[in-house]
Amino acid sequence: MEWESLSKNNKILLMTLIPLMLIVLFTSVYLLPNLDTINKLKKEKASLQEEIDKANLIVNKYEELKLLNAELQKKMDFLKTLLPKETEVTDVLKKVSEIGLQKGLVITSWKPRDKQIHSSNEVYEIPVEVGMRGKYHTFGIFFADITNIQRILNIKKMEIRRGDKDPTMLNATLIAVTYSLIPDEEKQKIQQKKK
Structure with missing residues (x-):
């Protein structure tokens, strides 16, 4: 079959059909499987970001708790001086x-x-x-x-x-x-x- 012997409608049909088939083939073989992976990665990213935010909150609280612990330790040490040792x-x-x-x-x-x-x-x-x-x-x-x-x-x-x-x-x-x-x-x- 020669290109020139085809009718104008058939030529247009072939010119649109071949790129359309390539697009369908590209989409079904490459794009659709990767979309699932992309969606999974986006969900993982969101959950990791949530964990990072929680960890940052814990880190911020850690410094506060560390200072509070130091204060309470000083108070405890002072109170222990008020309690005599058994020998005293x-x-x-x-x-x-x-x-x-x-x-x-x-x-x-x-x-x-x-x-x-x-x-x-x-x-x-x-x-x-x-x-x-x-x-x-x-x-x-x-x-x-x-x-x-x-x-x-x-x-x-x-x-x-x-x-x-x-x-x-x-x-x-x-x-x-x-x-x-x-x-x-x-x-x-x-x-x-x-x-």
Whole structure:
């Protein structure tokens, strides 16, 4: 079949049909499979961008949390200085008696009690029962001075009675309590017992 022998309509048809077939062939072989890949890649890109945004938020929060952690660590270190080590507990409790003696109180009894686990399960409560005798104002000065001890110390219980022979003298019995951190090994044992 010769080109010149074809009618004008057939020539136009052939001229449009061949490029059209090439376009269909290109589209079906190359473009359509790649469109699926392109769409998948766009979705992956969107999900990766979302993960990057989340990671950036975490990085920004990390710096804030790092500063907050440093502040809390300083506070924790300060609070630990207020808790005597177990070896210092006796000295802290004896200081209560020493202050009483310095102020003019007479120590009539000193009875250490067994340490107990505080409800927080973080510290031991270490009590001592102290009996004292002295004048009203002397007790006031004594209680004011024990607030200056640089350790955590509580007066948990206190009984004050009038003196038998001298009504101006008071007899007091108080339970002074200080605290000591529970070592990690002992904390683990306590937690195991509770389980």
